[in-house]
Amino acid sequence: MVERLLAKEKVAGSTPVSRSTESSSGLCPEPVGLLGAPWGFMAIIRRAAGLSGGWEMLLDDRIAVVYGGGGAVGGAVARAFAEQGAHVIVAGRSPAALDLVVQPLTERGLSAEAVRLDALVEADVEGHLDGVVAEHGGIDVSFNAISAAYFLGGPLHDIPAHDFERGIAEALRANFLTGVGAARRMAQRHRGVVLGITASPCRRPLAHQGSFSVAGAAIEALCRQIAADYGPQGVRAVCIRSAGSPDAPGVDGALTALAEEEGISREAFTARIADRTLLQRLPLLREIANLAVLAASDLASSMTGGVANGTCGETTD
Secondary structure: OOEEEEEEOOOOOOOOOOOOOOOOOOOOOOOOOOOOOOOOHHHHHHHHHHHHOOOOOOOOOOEEEEEOOOOHHHHHHHHHHHHOOOEEEEEEOOHHHHHHHHHHHHHOOOOEEEEEOOOOOHHHHHHHHHHHHHHHOOOOEEEEOOOOOOOOOOOHHHOOHHHHHHHHHHHHHHHHHHHHHHHHHHHOOOOEEEEEEEEHHHOOOOOOOHHHHHHHHHHHHHHHHHHHHHHHHOEEEEEEEEOOOOOOHHHHHHHHHHHHHHOOOHHHHHHHHHHOOOOOOOOOHHHHHHHHHHHHOHHHOOOOOEEEEEOOOOOOO
16 A cells, blocks of 8 residues: 655745755765765765855755655655655654654755655555656655665574575565666656666675675675666666664664674674774764765766765775
């Protein structure tokens, strides 16, 4: 069942305002940029505005659907999309979690709505996408950040086969239904971007990652296949790869479980992970959201079939 919960269009005639010190924004605050440099993400936006003779939002008037939008990553990306001018449809299974994301956006005059939807149910996904096309004329960005029943924190032989398969199957089914469903509709207009989210273990072998690492590798392969099948029709597909954001509750829980398995404190375990990144730290949620905005925008119009690496250098390609 798909249920519309809340909708509010952008305030007519509203003008985007530069916020030079607002740290609550999904985008990095000034004066630092995307990764702490003064020439980062916001500097790119300013340069684009200067070249065009005015202020341009990177996703102005785009229609974006964020699946799993009530979660930490999905919520951060939904906020960043809305702040860059998109109308964001925040989809997920928990009305309360969706409202926590959407209500603050609409109160700020940004364009967002919440839709209760199960991304594992094909009829729900297809019916909703048909509705988006009918109401808005098409879909420009699809981002899937749903959670799945992954098993990790111990050796593979401790995981029952059906539990191992379940997380992989759920993750692939949701990404297939949402990504392919969006891509074939985008192809009709010869434009659009399909985005997914994965993590370092799908590229860099790490112990006790269970079905999580295997599912991530499969999602990246699916992303490449979408790029190959729909690229001739102007559709791009990109995976955002994170090293895990310590400010996301789910990551915090996973780090705690893995630390217990190793017999060390959570702080020590997190520091050990940070030590193997080139930047000696882990990416924050807002940085992953920034990367999603960039990948979805025309600034990345030549990027497809690959990974936007936000791991702070934990994995290198």
